[in-house]
Amino acid sequence: MSDFFAGIGKVPFEGPESDDPLAYRYYEPARVVLGKTMEEQLRIAVAYWHSFAWPGGDPFGGQTFERPWFDGGMEAARLKADVAFEMFSILGTPFYTFHDRDVAPEGRSLAESSRNVREIADIFAKKQEETGVRLLWGTANLFSNRRFMSGAATNPDPDVFAYAAAQVKDALDVTHRLGGANYVLWGGREGYETLLNTDMKQELDHAGRFLSMVVDYKHKIGFPGTILIEPKPQEPTKHQYDYDVATVFGFLQRFGLEKEVKVNIEVGHAVLAGHSFEHEIATAAALGIFGSVDANRNDYQSGWDTDQFPNNAPEMALAIYYILKAGGLTTGGFNFDSKIRRQSLDPQDLIAAHVGGIDICAKALLAAAAMTEDGGLAKALKERYAGWESAEAQAMLGSDLETIAARVDREGLEPQPRSGRQEMLENWVNRFV
Structure with missing residues (x-):
């Protein structure tokens, strides 16, 4: 145990009249909404990267957060795991998500990096058993290291393709071992800046082959979870091969994977693609590839992916209405791919941000359920x-x-x-x- 959240107890439910910033006003995990508990309907997950790995930087400024686990190799990674599961328990959230490079430092070789991740996975396995918290999904970070500056599956260097394949294999193995409900591929670097140095057809073919390998390996090891692609437009790569839900579906159809792979839809990415969140959800449902969602929002004035915590119940209510219309979440969930602002320095800020975001989802769920029961729109x-x-x-x-x-x-x-x-x-x- 750590003392990072010293003095902060488990977040209680106090109802709509509460003025406590560290209490739920709408989120009652056991409350039944349309035949399922609120916990089952929302399947809330905390994202490891923004909550515990992000240093508070942006394109114009460096680190603002000081966390005791930011430096120190594997010892720091073990402390980070303690703090993470303490926060899951404080919030009472049933799931978490991670990239391999969030949970353990990168080593001098892929073999060393994978050993580091497996060591932390051992800790995760014990903490999951102790707390009942489960893994919503895992993934591999194929974008931070400079080797991926020209993509991973779409990289012109076959050795980078090979390295990415090996890294995904290891990350999928760990996700399977921890009982992950899904495995996500985030293709932020899968795209190009200019056609002058890009063979688009070859890169698309390589991306399709890479994903086919992932699906084949999923079946080989008996991973029962869902493989997800997260549509991502314009950031950081100018032209991306997984721009939005419709683009991803065309890609999946081309390679015969539309029955094997679904999408993880993020609010911020939908906005960057010029769509609404509910549009992307309804599109995925209509095409039969709806899987999971990331809960966040963008600053509409900034024009880039600011990953702020959701705070707009009416917008979220429409999104949840279309999720309910599609049959609700199955293996997916509401993953809080959200980060506190660079000026929000205190541990309490991290808890309060999640409390507020979870409450927005809960309030939106109640509104969406009321719309569903009324039936006026239908x-x-x-x-x-x-x-x-x-x-x-x-x-x-x-x-x-x-x-x-x-x-x-x-x-x-x-x-x-x-x-x-x-x-x-x-x-x-x-x-x-």
Whole structure:
């Protein structure tokens, strides 16, 4: 045990009237919402990297945080593990997530790096047994080291491709051993800055082959979890091969992986792609590849991925509504890929940020559940598309242009537009949020 969170007890539920910044106002893990407990509906996870590995830097300034585990090799990594599981217990969160390089220092070789990760995994295994906290997903950091400056799976150097493959194998092994519910591939460096030095087709083919190898290895070792890709646009690479959900689906179809791989959708990435969070969720659900989500937000004035904690319940309510409409989360969860601000220096700030973000998700869940139970949006949607329920309309989908054109001529069809009722529906949503 450490004394990093000394004086901070387990976060209680105190209800909407509470003014305690370290108490939940809406998150009641055991409260049943639409047939599942709130804990089961949200499956909250704490992200190891932003909470324990991020030093507080940004593109224009260096480290602002001073953490006792930032320096000191494996001894510091062991202390970081103690602090992490203390925070999970304080928050009462059921899951956590990590990259391999978050949990243990990189060694002088891949073999040494992997030994370091396995040693910390031994600690994780014991702490999971003691606390009941589980691993939502693991992943490999294929972007921080300078060897990945031109990508990992899409790197023009075959030795970098090989190194990345070996690193992913080791990370997937550890994720499997710890009972991870998913394994994520984050392709922040999988893209290019200029076509002048890029063979796009070759890089796409290599990315597809790499992912196929990951799927093959998953089945070989009997990993029961879901393989996830996290769509990521424009940062840090200018043109990325996994730009948004629709782009990822096209990629998966091209390589025959659309039944094997799903997506982990992040709020901030959706915004950078010019979409809303709920749009990306609904797209993934429509295409059959919805898997998991990252809960955060961007500063809409900054124009880059600021990874702030979520604080907008109405926005999150719509996202959760479409998650519920898609059948809810299965192996996925709400991972807090969020970081406190560079000026938020105290341990209490880290706890308060998670408390607030978790409460926003809980409040949004209650609103989304109320919208679902009311059924007003579903009813309006059914009415708008009611014409397609007729036998004649359905038969048209199996017909041909000539037959359809003949019917239009024969019946003298002159269809008139009908209101989409957008403002009325927006007003309806506002009744619940």
